Amino acid sequence: MAKNHIRPEFTRELLHPRYWLVWFGIGILYLLVLLPYPWFNRLGRWLGRLAMRVMTRRKKITRRNIELCFPDMTEEQHEQWMIKNFEGTGQAIFETGMAWFWPDWRIKKWCKIQGVENLMLGIEEKRGVLVIGIHFLTLELGARIIGTVRPGVGVYRPHDNKLMDWLQTWGRLRSNKYMIDRGDVKGMIRCLKQGELVWYAPDHDYGPRNSVFAPFFAVEKAATTIGTTILVRAANPLLIPFIPMRNDDDSGYTLVVQPPLEGFPIDNEVNAAIFMNQVIEQQILLAPNQYMWLHRRFKTRPDGEPSLYDV
Known part of the structure; x- marks a missing residue:
């Protein structure tokens, strides 16, 4: 059996005063997402612009990532993309609340799926499905949308804060059968061999171990x-x-599920990394302002090469 959380365990320790501020914030988020969607969606954009003024380090990282990836764009275009990206970051706070707290009927009202038939592939032959999830700002909500039609197995990193770990696990079990630590590779393989749908995100910089440069x-x-x-x-x-x-247009969300990839170069790790990065690029270009540019995607460099960041 893979290491998993069938149901997060609530303990009295989570009621300790050191967690009260988190409880307060989660309570406010819960109440806000009860409001009409367009209301808190606009509030999210405002919070994102406010965050851009406060999170100066993340602002520099976001701008730098966009500059590195799209050097042919003008400085003004870089600035516009960065502003839109921070607005989306603010909206993502409420989208997390939507994913964790909204009932299925409300998710289905505001979220449409294109290519739902692709999620059903492999069920009859019990062949596993590795859904290539990319770190979009809408990733929490995206997993919940998929869970309304085909619950799968969530891959996650345990949170350092015990209350946040309980909350995110509880919230993600709204759309998943159970959760697996992202370091439990054997557990993921076992789930796939059993015909499960497993969410996996290969687009971040996870350090030099088990990585190649592409x-x-x-x-x-x-x-x-x-x-x-x-x-x-x-x-x-x-x-x-x-x-x-x-x-x-504030009309909600469209989740696009692509047909299965063909031609994955299984025999060569570098070629496979090139292949996957090209797939990820294609997905990002569908909504580039909504990608999670605020992480240091290029922090790991080949030996002897300088950092691409000054933060």
Whole structure:
């Protein structure tokens, strides 16, 4: 049995005063997402602009990532993308509340799926499905949308704060059968061999271990995990990308589920990383302002090469 949380355990320790501020914040979020969607969606954009003034380090990282990936854009275009990205970051706070607290009927009212038939592939033959989730600002909501039609197995990093770990696990079990620690590779392989749908995100910089360098947009050497290759070799799952996009007209969300990928170069880890980065680029370009640019995607560099960041 894979290491998992069938149901998060609530203990009296989580009521300790040191967690009261978190409880207060979660309570406010719960109340706000009870409001009409357009109301708190606009509030999210305002909070994002406020965060851009306060989170100066993240602002520099976001701008730098956009500059590195899209060097042919003008400085004004870089600035516009960064502003839109921070607005989306503010909206993502409420989208997390939507994913954790909204009932299914409200999710279905505001969230539509294109390509739902692709999620059902592999069920009859009990072939696992590795859904290629990309770190969009809407990722929490995207997993919940998928869970309304086909619950799967969530892959997560335990939170350092015990209350937040309980909350995020409880919230994500609204759309998943159970959760697996992202370091439990054997557990993921076992789930895929059992025909489960497993969410996996290969687009961040997870450090030099189990990574190779491959192009990512205009950055020629981006540390890219070989985890996808490991899972495909061991379990032979279908590889299905999906992207949850926030509609520009405040009409909700469209989750696009792509057909299974073909031609994955399983025998060469570098070629596989290049292949996956190209797939990820295609998904990002569908809604580039909604990608999570605020992380240091290029923090790991080849030996002897300088950092691409000054923060």
